[in-house]
Amino acid sequence: MTMQQTDGAVRTAGRPRSEKAEKAIIEAALDILGEGSGVSELSIEAIAARAGVGKTTIYRRWSNKEDLVVDALASLKPPIAPLKGVSVRDDLVAYLQVVQSESVHVRTRCIMNIAMSQSDKHPRVAERFHEIAIKPRQELLSAVLERGMANGELRADLDVPMAMAILSGTMMWRTKWADGPLPADLAERIVDEVLLGFRPR
Amino acid sequence: MTMQQTDGAVRTAGRPRSEKAEKAIIEAALDILGEGSGVSELSIEAIAARAGVGKTTIYRRWSNKEDLVVDALASLKPPIAPLKGVSVRDDLVAYLQVVQSESVHVRTRCIMNIAMSQSDKHPRVAERFHEIAIKPRQELLSAVLERGMANGELRADLDVPMAMAILSGTMMWRTKWADGPLPADLAERIVDEVLLGFRPR
DNA sequence: TCGATACGCAACGGTGTCGTTTCATATTAC
DNA sequence: GTAATATGAAACGACACCGTTGCGTATCGA
Incomplete structure (x- = not known):
């Protein structure tokens, strides 16, 4: 009944x-x-x-x-920053700063570990994690880059997926294999270094 | 006795x-x-x-x-390629191609996973892995970049650790979160994209 | 040959987790 | 109140490993 x-x-x-x-x-x-x-x-x-x-x-x-x-x-809420910065550079810095600050928290680190290391053994879990945590961020990042290409801050022929991999991968590499404490201005340094190749010729 | x-x-x-x-x-x-x-x-x-x-x-x-x-x-022999290429670009491409080809092998992937995900729980294992598998490669990569800076192929003020993180991190990101099969020319595309920001102005 | 050590194998008691079941109790609809 | 369902607690038998021990055999030096 x-x-x-x-x-x-x-x-x-x-x-x-x-x-x-x-x-x-x-x-x-x-x-x-x-x-x-x-x-x-x-x-x-x-x-x-x-x-x-x-x-x-x-x-x-x-x-x-x-x-x-x-x-x-x-149930994990992906805390995406709004990213209403003035320039692409500011948005990218803000984005990577969020990523860096999250990497400090043990819980975030471990859950990231799970996603990375157990994707082969638990594909459903990995898929869900990608959908929840990775995809929305990728879309956010993608939007920032597209905006930059549209308004001339970035090269019009920029390879967007490649650019996203460069930004995210670099931050992950540094937070993962950090020898010592991360520099406070890490996000800015990554963005400034990478943008040298992304700006119009 | x-x-x-x-x-x-x-x-x-x-x-x-x-x-x-x-x-x-x-x-x-x-x-x-x-x-x-x-x-x-x-x-x-x-x-x-x-x-x-x-x-x-x-x-x-x-x-x-x-x-x-x-x-x-x-006991894992780090199979480092000799890297006697003519240009920095060729060396970097060759290096990243090795990394990419290794990422396909299940055994390499899983051992990489262990290094990445269990470094907190098993610091001694992680330390040893870093010494065996990461460090020699980093030194190799570092040498290539320094050579490029010396002979003018790269900017003299290039941030070498940052450049290494960009190259390695990008390849790792793409091999880790690959949606589909990796493009065959992935290494070349990464190097060519990244070098845009590394060459002299 | 003999003592010493390593070998593979099998078994030991102990622990942790599994997934299930039983139980007394709590909370809801009727 | 009564039927139905959920709850936390406890116990079940089963299994996988643990780290150790004993056993008969194999391989070394002396």
Whole structure:
């Protein structure tokens, strides 16, 4: 027996599922992943314990770990900066500064690690992560570059995908293999160096 | 009771340790890592089984898994191309082509993944990997760039570490997040794009 | 030959996680 | 109140590894 509610959701008889528990589970999963565990090392028991929840409650919602992780990643809000700068240079600097500042946070680092290292073993997770975290940023970056090409700040024949790879790849390389503390003006230095080749001849 | 050998190695009484077994163990470990396992998922039992070796033989040589992995990574020969090209451009293209071709091999990919994603959890392994696989290449790349600066192919004020990050990071980004098959001339396109900003004004 | 050491193999007890089940309790619709 | 469903807690048997030990065999020096 079911009945329609005003919002169109289907209600069933009996106690409804606790949203609070669901949030706690996802938060706990992200927490553990953020501490450096890979997907395979992420145990349901550990999630349940940290979330203060019975394993039953988890298994009732997700039939396997991957589904849980996919949902967890989906809950990550991609914090995209608005990027309303005056120049392309300012926008790029602002963008890379966001990327750099995120790379400092352990949780961001670890989740990035998961995306990069476990894409072969967990393609669904990787796909979802790409859609949630990578794609919107790429589109943002792409828009900045296109704008620069349109208004003459950048070469009209700029290879946009290549330019995006140069910018993102350089920042990732430096944040990944950093020998020491990153320079505070890293974003500016990357942009200024790279733009030398992007500006009109 | 020990005695000196001609090569200075110390020989003990009794059956000597089998070099063949040692090679098999390390090879098996690399094999499993190359199939996508992380260091934590790498089990001694699995290594022993694949190497056709008793667990005893492994525990007799390494007291823990990290030591084994460190030795295994150390055994990887970094295949550095000679890079005797005529121009800086040719050398850079040749270098990046090696990087790209390696990125196709599953084993290389996975070991790279380990280095990138488990550096926080296994710092000794990461350090060793950096020394074995990253550092020699960085020095090679650095030498190419310095040569270009000396002979006028590149700007005299080029930021070498930044330039290296741009080249390596771009290739990594494209090989990592590739949507489809990589273009065959990827290395040339990266170098040609990047060199626009590296050449003298 | 003999002592010493390494070998592969099998088994040990211990631990952690799996996915499931049972239970008493809580929350909802009817 | 009653039926239905969800909850957290606990326990289940199963499995994979752990690190260790014992065993019979193989290979070395003396």
